[in-house]
Amino acid sequence: MNFKRIFLLLVPLIMFLGIGTMISNIQSDYADEVLEAHGLTNNTRYFRTDSDESISSFLRYLNKNYKNHQIQLHFDSNYEKKQVLVWSNHVVKSLPTETGRYFSPDDFEGKVSFAVLGPTAKINVLEAQNNKYVVLGRNYYSVIGTFKNYPQVEMDKYYLSTGVNQPTARDQLRNYRIVIDSTPYVISKIAKHYHAKLHIPPFVQEHHRDRLSVLPNILMLVTCMILGVVTNIVLAILMMRQAKLTHLHGDLFRNWVINRSARTLMVEGVCGLLAYIFLRWHAFYSVASVLSIVLLMAWLMNVVAFCITLYHLIRKDKKVVKATR
Structure with missing residues (x-):
């Protein structure tokens, strides 16, 4: 189980790096157009x-x-x-x-x-x-x-x-x-x-022909974001399964879930920060603020997906408990 969680926590890091790379590609293409023009x-x-x-x-x-x-x-x-x-x-x-x-x-x-x-x-x-x-x-x-x-x-x-x-x-x-x-x-x-x-002018004609050339990068960026959301849904499911194995109840159960959740989301935040530092050092960005904004948005999407999934599973578990009584 721990190996699965470690692997799943590496996925957000790969996701953040993928998002940053796609943004760099998009901005690099635009910078080339500006230079050519x-x-x-x-x-x-x-x-x-x-x-x-x-x-x-x-x-x-x-x-x-x-x-x-x-x-x-x-x-x-x-x-x-x-x-x-x-x-x-x-x-x-x-x-x-x-x-x-x-x-x-x-x-x-x-x-x-x-x-x-x-x-x-x-x-x-x-x-x-x-x-x-x-x-x-x-x-x-x-x-x-x-x-x-x-x-x-x-x-x-x-x-x-x-x-x-x-x-x-x-x-x-x-x-x-x-x-x-x-x-x-x-x-x-x-x-x-x-x-x-x-x-x-030739540079305008070329841009008109290639105006859809950024679509693959945009699609890859969206794919990376979806991958991050799916990974956090799976992480929430695995956490709930592990929580049930502890046989904790009441406040102890709630505190265990909150602590593990906060730790998981903090680790993802650190992954996002490391990705930002790496990408700023190794990739080109004409507008660096876009990278930080998109990475932050991706992390918030992961947090929302994780929390919604966890909330849904806890409510579902409570309904099952009440039904068995």
Whole structure:
């Protein structure tokens, strides 16, 4: 009997590890999508235009007509294939950097453009007084960050901020592929204004094809939770059988059951804590709080299943005793 209980108490530990692993897989997949999108969402579309209008004029148009809408732009150069100009009117998704930081709203407001480099970007970089500068012709752009190296993502590009008053905004729109992230309504209105046809970027198409790819992880997560509930039901049944063998009655019986139950549930709680520590050390989580919340919920489900089963068995046993009298 003790070996059975020990085995059944190991099941919750396996369950907690399984739940944490599935959460890590889900968050890792999402993190990969964010990296591949360079911080853009699945609403993202792109268009091209033959307009001679400058980027600066385009940004003024957006500020005037869509000031209250969140918009993020990437201008992919037709000639400098590895260059991307970035602009946003809100706080952009902060991408993982090895050193420094990604762009903030203030970087788009001033008169000076800044650079963020991919780890394998082949660009002329000057180091002076412990600072790095991207050198493009006679222009110097201060490097504020370098991305982490992720093998699954193309990281040989370099990103420059742009804004109404920045030198990078002087070029014409016709020289860029304009990638825009906003609500579908805003995107369609802007494209219509420039008589442009919208296209879906490859990373969005890939995500649409694979949008159900997290289902196996979710199903495994639910399976682990169900396994934990079933295990606690079995533990409650075994405990009641063992309690009957003690031939205790009244308060002694009740105290024995309470003590054993509390000990069992505490052991499961320790298993959950150990799983959390192990997973935080060995697995990736973009939002660590989700792991602790889900593990806590799983443990509470186990507690509820154990207590309900125990309560049902005790009531059933009392009815049998009364019937025999």
